[in-house]
Amino acid sequence: MRVLLYTGKGGVGKTSLAVASALGAATHGHRVFVLSTDSAHSLGDALGRSVGPEPIQVADRVVAQEVAALHELDRGWSEIQAWLQELVKGSSRERVDAVVAEELLVFPGLEELVALRAIRVVEATGEYDVCVVDCAPTGSTLRMLRLPDVMRFFMDNFFDVKRKAFRVLKPVADRIGLGHLVAPDKVFAAFERLYEDIEDVRQILLDTDRTSARLVVNPARVVVAETRRSFAYLSLYGVATDAVIVNRILPDEATRGYFARWADRERHELDEIASSFPIPRFQAPLLPREPIGVDALLELSQSVFGDRDPAELFTRSRPIRFEKRGDRTVLEIDLPGARKHELEVIPRGDELLVVVRDAQRRISLPASVAGRAIEEARLSKGVLSITFGP
Ligand SMILES: Nc1ncnc2c1ncn2[C@@H]1O[C@H](COP(=O)(O)OP(=O)(O)O)[C@@H](O)[C@H]1O
Ligand SMILES: [Mg+2]
Incomplete structure (x- = not known):
């Protein structure tokens, strides 16, 4: 199953293009699942109908779901968290290093990664050829990609697999004031389960033969600058990006008068994008209205990809x-x-x-x-x- 991750700065058009691509891929015969892991779910807004935490068919061969991450974070996790909280609370408070304690308790990116476990569920049905993921804004997607490292660090440094105990290394112990603490079996088991799940998701994300990130960008300086950094970070985390989609380009007739300067600026940013993203580039015009609903989004897909299949692997790379x-x-x-x-x-x-x-x-x-x-x-x-x- 092909996995497409649509990511980019907030508001650039990730959701619209994710859904458009899904609808477009379905017209090429693929059975498509669209998944939103952004906690500000908006698949429903783009489609102009309600989409919820249960999979729902939204067009021929297209099923959509807004994953409720907190819901997905099963009881196992609340046990882990409650225990960690006790642990941190029980240690001499004034010595608790706030940052370490926070990493212990919050696991930045956990929610989104847990939501991504839904990819495995979709794959296990064997009923889909393509899974399009409408991701949270890049910042939080990147935190999510870093999480397996944090988890591994945690496992390596705090886990004593043989003794089923949490162990705290000296320097960290000194910083946060924890001793050698034995976790209750169920907490330990829950943590191991979570770790394995996350490893599974990570394997999918890092499989460059089937998973591609798609960066959505607007031809505006601040957006381009941030997206350029994200491109490098995705690569550092091992995720291959196979295309950049430039959304909301001023159409010719809009480049005169009041918008002439905008158009100038835009040309400059388009050049910037061309030189900063040496990967296939696609473009979508600023439409006269918001593309809402299946028909409008299919039209958007058509204007971006033409006759090409949006699920294609546009460029193969191993970062x-x-x-x-x-x-x-x-x-x-x-x-x-x-x-x-x-x-x-x-x-x-x-x-x-x-x-x-x-x-x-x-x-x-x-x-x-x-x-x-x-x-x-x-x-x-x-x-x-x-x-x-x-
Ligand atoms: N090419 C476009 N032309 C006009 N409006 C667009 C275009 N792409 C997206 N929009 C609108 O811009 C807003 C933000 O798009 P959305 O896809 O929700 O962005 P994101 O998911 O990145 O936050 C929505 O109202 C959407 O309908
Ligand atoms: Mg969105």
């Missing part, structure tokens, strides 16, 4: 890859638009921590490379190449 070069191994990471001074590469045993501005990713190194010295780290043409010695 993170290991390559053998003679007796050396090179790790390449696509980081479009990143600058040298914003990058940091920190080896940590069998992992590599890669930091890009305020985003970071822990990349597991294959056994053949773990522990080897890094000979060179180089950023060239948007690709970070890290060479491991023989």
